[in-house]
Every structure is written in structure tokens, then in C-alpha cells.
Amino acid sequence: MSWQYNYADIHSHILPGIDDGSRSMEQTVRMLHMASAENITTIIATPHYIIGADNPPVEKLVKLAEQVQQEAAKINKDFKILLGNEIYCRDTFFKDAVIDALKSGKALTLAGSRYVLVEFAYSASFKSIRLCISNFIYHGYIPILAHIERYRNIYRNMSNIEELVKMGCCIQMNCRSVTGGYMRLKAPYNRKLINYGLVHLIASDCHDDVKRIPIMQKAVSYLESKCDKELLQEITIENTIKIIENKYI
Ligand SMILES: [Fe+2]
Incomplete structure (x- = not known):
């Protein structure tokens, strides 16, 4: 019998019609039902924010999040929809522009905390990722590196990941990357990263x-027999609470 809990999903593209995520409120509602079935009761909506591109104004995101919150409450009165961004740092050239966007409120931290969900090009060099990550930390933010399994220049080199973690960066991995599926060849290595303590969060x-669906309970149930229980509890429950409460992980 696997453990069950009310999970928070800190990485999602559930706001309708705003990025490459949900295309309509109808689809969003279907995703909310799926999330609810996965025991997810808090979702941080993290639409893409691309530095140097024409991004949707925050007011629009807030309005959409409120509309999604209303739909979520119909499914479960305790369902919470919070807001953030997944910030794409396409180049070190933009590293200070990212900070300006955060400070001016054009780009959002996770649920108003000091945590910032960041992503890079799949082919980004370790040096460029490290430079951008250190810049976030220098300015008082805590970067969460989204889907660590995607960056070909650091993913297979544990010492690179370790270096980022020692600097104060948090590491996020996608749920579907540990359960197999299309990531089945990488899944054993991904679980190893979790067991080595190099992953702070898993998120959907x-x-x-249809394909990139809300998932959490399935990943937890799958990982229970393969990962250290305390670590698993940390990366699926405790650390998400700390982010939302703006406490240090
Ligand atoms: Fe994402």
C-alpha cells in the first residue's frame, strides 16, 4: 500500500491559451481533474517567460489564474492555484535582464517566494548555466533548475550537478522521467540522481x-520501492511546502 498525501506541483503549464501548455479552459479543467486524481491539491502555474521576447503581461496571468482557481474549487474546495513563471535564460547575455524582469515584477518568482524556476537551452554549456545560476543567487534569489535531465552538458556529469547544488541551486526533475515511459532508458540514472541527493523536487x-499530463501519485508509488523513503518524502512533500512558505530548503 503506497503512501498518499496532498501534493503540490511546482511546475505546470495549466493556464489556458498563454504558452505551449493548455490550449483552452476546457483542456485546463480536464487537467485539473487529472491532477486531483493524482492527489495534487496545489498547483503553481508556471507559464514560460522568455527573456527578450514579447511576454504576456502579469495582469493577464493573474486573471487567468483566478479563473482556473474558480474551476479548481468546483473539483475540490481546497484546491489552490498559485502563480509563477518558468524563465528561459537563452543566453548569459540576458543574465542581468532576467534579474531586472524579476525586480520589476514582469517575471514572477514561484508563489511570491524567493524561488525562481529557470530553464536553459538543451545544449547550454555548463559554464553558461553556472554563470546565470550564480547571478540569481548573487541577487538574492534561489534558482530551481527545471528538468535537469534535459541538459546534455551537465546531466551525465554528476560533479557538475553537485557544483550547482553546492552553490545553492535547487534541482527539479520531471515525474515522467523517473517512471519510465519515453524516458525509460534514462529512468534508472534519474533515480540514481535522486538517491544521491542531487534532486530537490519532482514536478509534472x-x-x-494527453501526453504531458499532470502526474504525481503514480511517480511516488513507483519510486517508493526504489528510493530512500526520507529523500522521497523531501522531494515530493517537504520541499514544495518550503517553497510555498518561502523557507530555505
Ligand atoms: Fe515547463
């Missing part, structure tokens, strides 16, 4: 209700 990074 859901984009739709």
Missing part, C-alpha cells in the same frame, strides 16, 4: 491532458 511539467 504538465502541458496537456
Whole structure:
């Protein structure tokens, strides 16, 4: 019998019609039902924010999040929808522009905390990722590196990941990357990263209700027999609470 809990999903593209995630409120509602079935009761909506691109104004995101919150409450009165961004740092050239966007409130931290969900190009060099990460930390933010399994220049080199963690960066991995599926060849290595304590959070990074779906309980149930229980509890429950409460992980 696997443990069950009310999970928070800190990485999702559930706001309708705003990025490459949900395309309509109808799809969003279907995703909310799926999330609810996965025991997810808090979702941080993290639409893409691309430095140097024409991004949707925050007011629009807030309005959409409120509309999604209303739909979520119909499914479960305790369902919470919070807001953030997944910030794409396409180049070290933009590293200070990212900070300006955060400080001016154009780009959002996770649920108003000091935590910032950041992503890079799949082919980004370790040096460029490290430079941007250190810049966030220098300015008082705590970067969470989204889907560590995607960056080909650091993913297979544990010492690189370790270096980022020692600097104060948090590491996020997608749920579907540990359970197999299309990531099945990488899944054993991904679970090893978790057992080595190099992953702070797993999250769904859901984009739709067909392929990139909301998932959490399935990942937890799958990992229970394969990962250290305390670590698993940390990366699925305790650390998400700390983010939302703006406490240090
Ligand atoms: Fe994402």
C-alpha cells in the first residue's frame, strides 16, 4: 500500500491559451481533474517567460489564474492555484535582464517566494548555466533548475550537478522521467540522481491532458520501492511546502 498525501506541483503549464501548455479552459479543467486524481491539491502555474521576447503581461496571468482557481474549487474546495513563471535564460547575455524582469515584477518568482524556476537551452554549456545560476543567487534569489535531465552538458556529469547544488541551486526533475515511459532508458540514472541527493523536487511539467499530463501519485508509488523513503518524502512533500512558505530548503 503506497503512501498518499496532498501534493503540490511546482511546475505546470495549466493556464489556458498563454504558452505551449493548455490550449483552452476546457483542456485546463480536464487537467485539473487529472491532477486531483493524482492527489495534487496545489498547483503553481508556471507559464514560460522568455527573456527578450514579447511576454504576456502579469495582469493577464493573474486573471487567468483566478479563473482556473474558480474551476479548481468546483473539483475540490481546497484546491489552490498559485502563480509563477518558468524563465528561459537563452543566453548569459540576458543574465542581468532576467534579474531586472524579476525586480520589476514582469517575471514572477514561484508563489511570491524567493524561488525562481529557470530553464536553459538543451545544449547550454555548463559554464553558461553556472554563470546565470550564480547571478540569481548573487541577487538574492534561489534558482530551481527545471528538468535537469534535459541538459546534455551537465546531466551525465554528476560533479557538475553537485557544483550547482553546492552553490545553492535547487534541482527539479520531471515525474515522467523517473517512471519510465519515453524516458525509460534514462529512468534508472534519474533515480540514481535522486538517491544521491542531487534532486530537490519532482514536478509534472504538465502541458496537456494527453501526453504531458499532470502526474504525481503514480511517480511516488513507483519510486517508493526504489528510493530512500526520507529523500522521497523531501522531494515530493517537504520541499514544495518550503517553497510555498518561502523557507530555505
Ligand atoms: Fe515547463
